[in-house]
Amino acid sequence: MHIADLGKGMMGANGIVGGGPPLICGAGLAAKIQGVRQVAVAFVGDGGSNQGTTLESLNLAAVWQLPCIFVVENNGYAEATSVKYSTACDDVADRASGFNMPGVVVDGHDFFAVYEVAGEAIERARGGGGPTLIECKVNRYYGHFEGDAQTYRAEDEVKKVRENRDCIENFAQRAIAAELANEDELASIDREISALVDEAVIQAKAAPKPGVEDLLTNVYESY
Secondary structure (H helix, E strand, O other): OOOOEHHHOEOOOOOOOOOHHHHHHHHHHHHHHHOOOOOEEEEEEOOHHHOHHHHHHHHHHHHOOOOEEEEEEEOOEEOOEEHHHHOOOOOHHHHHHHHOOOEEEEEOOOHHHHHHHHHHHHHHHHOOOOOEEEEEEOOOOOOOOOOOOOOOOOOOHHHHHHHHOOHHHHHHHHHHHOOOOOHHHHHHHHHHHHHHHHHHHHHHHHOOOOOHHHOOOOOOOOO
16 A cells, blocks of 8 residues: 655555545646646545545645646445435535536446546646546546445346446457457457566565565655
8 A cells, every 4th residue: 555656656545544645736736836747547346436535635626727637436335335425415526516627437347438538637637637537437446445344235246247348348349449469469458467567576476575674764854
């Protein structure tokens, strides 16, 4: 969860629910002041969209017209709480109107649809048009944590999602139909990725265990 790479512009995931949106307001403000074309993006779930930090960030980004994109991955459950129980509006994107910014709902299983919506939001932000709220309607294939019994989900819900809403399978079918790639090319990519994952696992298992001297590495920063 706590992964970051500042060299790639990734400020890091956040263990605090709704902790990401305030950070991109800072990044967006920096980009605006420096006059660069960078765009700041934060991802939260439907649960995180109900946090005050998220709503405050939407307001601040709109007031200052920051190049920020707020992405809500709405999978229908905040851990085990149904969005129907915890959220008053049908679409989280409806809240965008209260902050005078565009709010867009998109099928999160559709790579091409997300690509188009994200591209429009990025261009708007870079052109000085301010922030956008994008709600991706998605589904979870697994529980919230390892061993989650998922008794809060309907019978065969996950099975039906896997059968009809597999985003990778849908992507492959559409890419082949549009002649963007063929089956052999996609199979080759799958093999390459599987090899990379296998190699990473081997290296991780073979790596020495961290020592005491590593305990405080990257915990504190000196200026």
